[in-house]
Amino acid sequence: MKHLIDRREELKALDEWYNKGRVALIFGRRRVGKTRLVLEFIKNKRAVYLLAADSTLEYNLAKFSEELSERFSVPGLRFRDFEELFRFIEGRSDVDIVVIDEFGYLVKAGALPQFQRIVDIILDTKKLVLTGSTISAIESKLLGYRSPLYGRLDLVKKIQPLRFHHLFEWFPGATFDGAIAVYGATGGVPRYLEFFSKCTGDEVEKVMLNPDILPFRDAKLIIEEELPEPHRYFQILEAIAGGRTRLSEISHVTGIEPHKLPYYLGVLRDLGYVYYEKPLLEGKRGTYRVKEPYFAFWLRFIYPFYEEIESGLKTHAETYFRKNFNTYLGQVFEQVAGELVLQKIKHTRAGRWWKGDTEIDLIAIDEETAKAYFIEFKYSSDVDPETELDKLKKKTTLFGWKKDTRKEEYILVAKSFKRQSSQATTIDQQKLHKIALETLNNEREKY
The missing domain is CATH 3.40.50.300 (P-loop containing nucleotide triphosphate hydrolases)
Structure with a gap:
């Protein structure tokens, strides 16, 4: 054991x-x-x-x-x-x-x-x-x-699932890429991690699309045990996992009338399956998102092909997985990297922000010093920091908090960069890996 x-x-x-x-x-x-x-x-x-x-x-x-x-x-x-x-x-x-x-x-x-x-x-x-x-x-x-x-x-x-940095304790010597892939599929749930012999992206398809082992069917068993009318909840969760995050979009995809959806979404929020996110410091309506990576992965890559995979017909599921898994990992990277970056900056509030078609991946503000950190994530290699910085600066002009008096800092996060930037802090995957290991060591020392 x-x-x-x-x-x-x-x-x-x-x-x-x-x-x-x-x-x-x-x-x-x-x-x-x-x-x-x-x-x-x-x-x-x-x-x-x-x-x-x-x-x-x-x-x-x-x-x-x-x-x-x-x-x-x-x-x-x-x-x-x-x-x-x-x-x-x-x-x-x-x-x-x-x-x-x-x-x-x-x-x-x-x-x-x-x-x-x-x-x-x-x-x-x-x-x-x-x-x-x-x-x-x-x-x-x-x-x-x-x-x-x-x-x-x-x-x-x-008791919560393990956090991302704990995967480096579970799999000593794991790469950051491998940890992102395995965390994105399992959500850090210990029982699912036991099915992985190594922490690599190659193993995700082999483990998660295997109908003979627990991770393949566990989400279905859990939701059916917890919820009445599981079919209706599956419809809602699948819609959200597929990018339909607004009430009107969920209603359109599921066929559930808009005035009935808040009840079902409230149940899912109370149980921790989804969360409701508003743009930072804005009172406008927000969006729904699947909270736990395991369920997000399962709803996107297993649930639509469940019967086919169970019957031994995995071709469509495998093709879809290979085509879309890297895109999905971009969302996981944003979540994980955001948590790691926020550990390194002094802030009082943080969150995603959007206005119309303009969106900033993460903004952190320090109300004591009137400082705002504008953070963008790219799950790509050889990113040109100056190009991304120009895009980010244009978007920050629409963020109204202390617009004329605040101090600003720009942070760009990617797998790797072509060069360093003189106007922005660049954080690559190697630095993120170092922060994760530091976090793990700090926990060990604390307890």
């Missing part, structure tokens, strides 16, 4: 909770590494680990009874309810922590009222860690004001 990548901050939070809390909730999308994190945390601790099944309370009670019977060498344990199970554990001096993995299944089966009483009355000397993957159930049933466990969770931690 690969050693645990990142998760330093999460482990620190769990260690601090262990010293002063009783109940912790660890949740996040499937395959993100919650179980691995919790198992790492309870290593060398006196803990009981129970994995819930997507079944009835009776089934899970029988399952847990058998596991505890074997674990403690007490033949014939048969608990009637979870309260009785926790009274048994509370009475054992050789247990400090109870972990219930995939607690969302027990929530779905109706166990929450019992767990309110367990936390309030029974749980005394033991600590309880709950994990969940069904985001809709966790956020509505466990974190809401009306939840039976409201106010009883001492730690609530949402």
Whole structure:
């Protein structure tokens, strides 16, 4: 098993909770590494680990009874309810922590009222860690004001996929190009990264378009589990992933009436599948974008060809992938490079900006010093910085913030440049790679 990548901050939070809390909730999308994190945390601790099944309370009670019977060498344990199970554990001096993995299944089966009483009355000397993957159930049933466990969770931690720079910890020696390609396909989800033996663009097609392994079908399984009317949500997500980002465009492609779309888009935003982006400092209407790279990749390169690939007819999918993957990576490069560049400049606000047909990839402003950074990205080699700078300067005149008094700095980011510029900061792929490695080292030192 690969050693645990990142998760330093999460482990620190769990260690601090262990010293002063009783109940912790660890949740996040499937395959993100919650179980691995919790198992790492309870290593060398006196803990009981129970994995819930997507079944009835009776089934899970029988399952847990058998596991505890074997674990403690007490033949014939048969608990009637979870309260009785926790009274048994509370009475054992050789247990400090109870972990219930995939607690969302027990929530779905109706166990929450019992767990309110367990936390309030029974749980005394033991600590309880709950994990969940069904985001809709966790956020509505466990974190809401009306939840039976409201106010009883001492730690609530949402686990995110690995960030781009963590790929250089997962794949030591990886190139920046390879990391961009693999991150663009997997979104840094640990379970998907396990299918890659090396971090190269060549491996993406082989892994992601393989119908026999998890990444090919996982997005479909996740969305169908989370959402009612999955077909309608798939239509909306596919439209957004394909570049139809405005409400009118989504309505036109999907056939869903404009006044009905906000409900569906609101659900997708709440669950973290899409986000709504407005131009920086502008109050005008914005655009919708798919939030996670894995879903963006899947919706663009797998979903339209799903049945064909599943039937062994991959020719159309492979042709489309080879023709369009590099263009798609341009969007990933903009996102990743933007996050890395922003680490190096002092700013108070940042974001994309557009007005009519004019768009600037990224603007960062520092309100304290009245300074604006105008940043453009080109996923190309041998870029002429002076040509790009001239284009950028013309666009910046339309950005109204402190137009007559601000200080301005121009930053151009590309794979490589023909030459340096005397009027703009140029950041090539080699410098971005260095920033990513520095970020990784700084995290290691911090934790």
